[in-house]
Amino acid sequence: MLTKSNKTDVIVVGAGPAGIACAITLARAGREVVLIERGLFAGSKNVFGGAIYTKPTKEIFPNFEQEAPLERRNIAHNFMILGEEDSTSIAYRKDGNESYSVIRGKFDRWMAQKAKEAGVILVEQTVVRELIKNGTKVVGVKTELEDYYADIVVLADGVNSLLAKQ
């Protein structure tokens, strides 16, 4: 549990794959980590094409193929290069396990549960509004409800991060 001063070793903003991977890696290394997600639960706001790749996922979750909510193995792969007026497709089939289709609402939630089991403090339904600075150093984050402080703040709030602009 956090102390009354809401100070922890690391705050990670955003419980997508990057934020969860970061949080769980630090927690396994013995750090106290607070992971803050604005969605109702991890993955509730996230959509993508559907493929997660086995090699990098196994580095964080060695048994994910047995444990995670996977939909199916991907065997047919199609890549399309779009031009202004035309497109070129490359397709191949491989009957292996290099990727699986997943639904982010289920898969991210499973990853977040694994992070909690590793000791990560997951704070959901909470938007980080701004960074707290001491001079030029970021020392915490402001949410709608309370402020959190940490030695390190990691922004994993996605490609269009408004916080990164701060």
Ligand SMILES: Cc1cc2nc3c(=O)[nH]c(=O)nc-3n(C[C@H](O)[C@H](O)[C@H](O)COP(=O)(O)OP(=O)(O)OC[C@H]3O[C@@H](n4cnc5c(N)ncnc54)[C@H](O)[C@@H]3O)c2cc1C
């Ligand atoms: C159309 C499309 C299809 C794609 N298909 C694939 C695919 O098939 N396979 C693949 O591997 N990749 C795919 N990608 C890319 C993939 O979606 C991203 O690489 C991946 O989601 C990035 O993960 P992330 O953790 O960095 O960010 P995100 O998944 O975007 O997670 C960021 C998290 O931060 C939270 N957040 C944001 N702001 C705040 C805030 N202020 N306070 C608190 N929480 C906040 C969000 O709610 C979200 O949960 C696709 C992308 C697009 C756009």
